Amino acid sequence: MAAQAFTLLSIVPAASPSEPRKINSSNLFVHSFQKSDGFWGSVIGNLLSFRRSNSKRVVLKRQSTVMTVLQSLPTAKPKEGSAENLPKWSARAIKAFAMAELEARKLKYPNNGTETLIMGILVEGTSLAAKYLRSNGITLFTVREETVNLLGKSDMYFFSPEHPPLTEQAQSALDWAVQQKLKSGDDGEITTTYLLLGIWAQEESAGHKILATLGFDNDKAKELAESADKDT
16 A cells, blocks of 8 residues: 655744754653554654554654745725736735734734734834834834723733734725725835825724824825835
8 A cells, every 4th residue: 555645734943954853862752643544643752653554654754834924915805906916915014914913912902903003014123114113213112002001901811813803994904005006006016104004094093093192194104105115
């Protein structure tokens, strides 16, 4: 019978190619188990093996987890153009969105709102939008502080979902960014600057109120908009 391949994902960091993983014999352990489909498996130190009765044993090294990043953020169907022709989000914008989810979870908030999107931009930190905010005294610490002042603290026993859903206003901010990019006629990606300006455009949102409290205004938004397509 032909050997069958298996893949095991682990959150344990993989050793570098120049420093192969070593098994410490003093910590060696063996654990065997039988699956319902007739497979026998055993874990020996950092090695995983599977075998089927009366078949050869296959030994596989444990593999490190690889994060897959989506090329688009959750946005509504565009009013202009087709979904197939939607511009892509930049790598920095995608990372900012992922960091926003993480910030929502840190605060134990049930949703990913405009306030956590701002935090995500600042955590990513390398975009023109993030640098502009910091140059005007708007930092991750001050945004967090104002967020708690405005929205309060979550119950200590509440746990956010792994991917907190977007609030209506946060969704509108993403949709605004897409629409403005389409209107610009530029073929580039949707940058983090568009995301920040989308948040500012939602005047009743927590993100807009926090930015305004920290000194962001329409003049700064216009200044930032001039470099919207220069960011990556």
